[in-house]
Amino acid sequence: MNSIPERLSARYKGTFAYFTIRDRLPVTLTRVIDGLSRKISKLKAEHNEDVAEDAIGIISKLSKLRNEMQTNKEIPELNDEFEDLPIWNNYLRNADQLQESERPLKWFTASWLFTECYMYRGIFSAIMARQFLKSYDPYEEQKQQSFRPEDNIYPSVIQLAMNAGRSAEKFSQLLQFSLWGNMFDLSLFGNVDVSTKLTTQLETIKSNILSNDDRQIYSSLEYRWHNVPTNQRRIDFVLDNIGPEFLFDLCLAEYLYRNNMANQIYFHVKSIPWFVSDVMLKDFFWQVETMKVAHNCPVISELGRKVHQYIQDGVWQIVEDSFWTTCHDYNDMRTIAPDLYNSLEKSSLVILKGDLNYRKLIGDRNWPHTYPFKQALRSFRPAPLAALRTIKADLVVGLADGVSDELSKQDSNWMTCGKYGLIQFCDSKLL
Ligand code: F6P
Ligand code: MG
Secondary structure (H helix, E strand, O other), rough: OOOOEEOOEEOOOOHHHHHHHHHHHHHHHHHHHHHHHHHHHHHHOOOOOHHHHHHHHHHHHHHHHHHHHHHHHHEEOOOOOOOOOHHHHHHHHHHHOHHHHOOOEEEOOHHHHHHHHHHHHHHHHHHHHHOOOOOOOOOOOHHHOOEEEEEEEEOHHHHHHHHOOOOOHHHHHHHHHHHHHHHHHHHOOOOOOOOHHHHHHHHHHHEEEEEEOOOHHHHHHHHHHHOOOOOOOOOEEEEEEEEEOHHHHHHHHHHHOOOOOOOEEEEEEEOOOOOOOOHHHHHHHHHHHHHHHOOHHHHHHHHHHHHHHHHHOOOOEEEOOOHHHHHOHHHHHHOOOHHHHHOOOOHHHHHHHEHHHHHHOOOOOOOOOOOOOOOOOOOOOOEEEEEEEOOOOOOOOOOOOHHHHHHHOOOOOOOOEEEEEEEEEOOOOOO
16 A cells, blocks of 8 residues: 555544534533533532532533534644643644644544544543642543442353463453453443343354454463563553453453463553543542452452452552553554553553554554554554454454455444454564
8 A cells, every 4th residue: 555544534424533523522522511510519518619610610611612613613722731731732733744634623624533532631621720620530420330240240251260271262252351341432332231241142242253363362472471481471451441341351361360371461541531431540449449349249359359469569550651642543652652662562462452542553544444454553563462342433454355345235334333343463563
């Protein structure tokens, strides 16, 4: 391929990007505004007028943001004190260096990746500027409602994670739970019930994994198990959503750690509230604590206690980096966040979860659907990489000939319905 394809953008009517900017993002903003409006009288009663004033100030900024989005205004520079500010404002100032199809930087003409990320960063900016509510997480209630250990629907997965020995088949099952857990991100589906579906239907829905490199991932880990000293088997998870997905990620991590396939696990979390349900440091601890006290389900509390202990012992680490919540795709990481890139180079496997990570991996570009995954990564190859993603945005690479055409005949929404998944792997580092 001679020239690099365009990024997805709301400039193309009928695309999911267009639908997102026109319909979905205003709804997300409205929910945040409504959530705060409902709190005002309580804030007054439980705190004071000044705290309530903070909420009113945020609401007014968010209403402005929503109006600018809906009337396709130019996107302004950010003005706050968060550490990533130069990255955002450089992007905005250097817009003339972007491909022509990504300009001007207005809501319906800029790249979708930029505008969607900007909205979440804009919400955070409005909140962090306040005195009393600066650490308010507008999605916290929704996040916490998405995880109910009392439903008792997880034991079989946890038991598998805590008991199964090293085998390609068990590994593949845990990989699939971690993959399908991604179906339930709250930015798209809201608080859906995870149901027992997954546990009973794993075999049936396996054919919905349109490209499945599980065996290659396992072989690569096996190779390391035989040939690399135990103390050099770090595995990284670039986490996505709290709730069931995170629980399944912990199960996969426990399995890898317990079987010595990893001697250290790094969990990369978001440093600001992001795409509604993404895991932040506080959410990580909240879910682990919730697991620990799930008395009706002893295996969940056992796993919770184990995770807690691993964190205390420092063999599992939770790390933040504000690069994850910029608008940049991962091809830019070496330039924009070299320390993060260098750190990932020490990993023997980086597992990237979810739809947004996938979009950033392949630059949110309109590649042919059969284009090789490895090539779509361009220069982002710090370590062997595995992407576990349910398809929720209209881009994909690495499919066999004819797959995409066949699915398009069956269902025009196949790329946005979240029914299909990918487990893709790139083994080689960029040297
Ligand atoms: O494509 C739908 C969508 O909501 C995007 O807006 C966003 O990229 C993504 O899904 C969030 O999903 P995930 O939590 O899997 O990254
Ligand atoms: Mg997410």
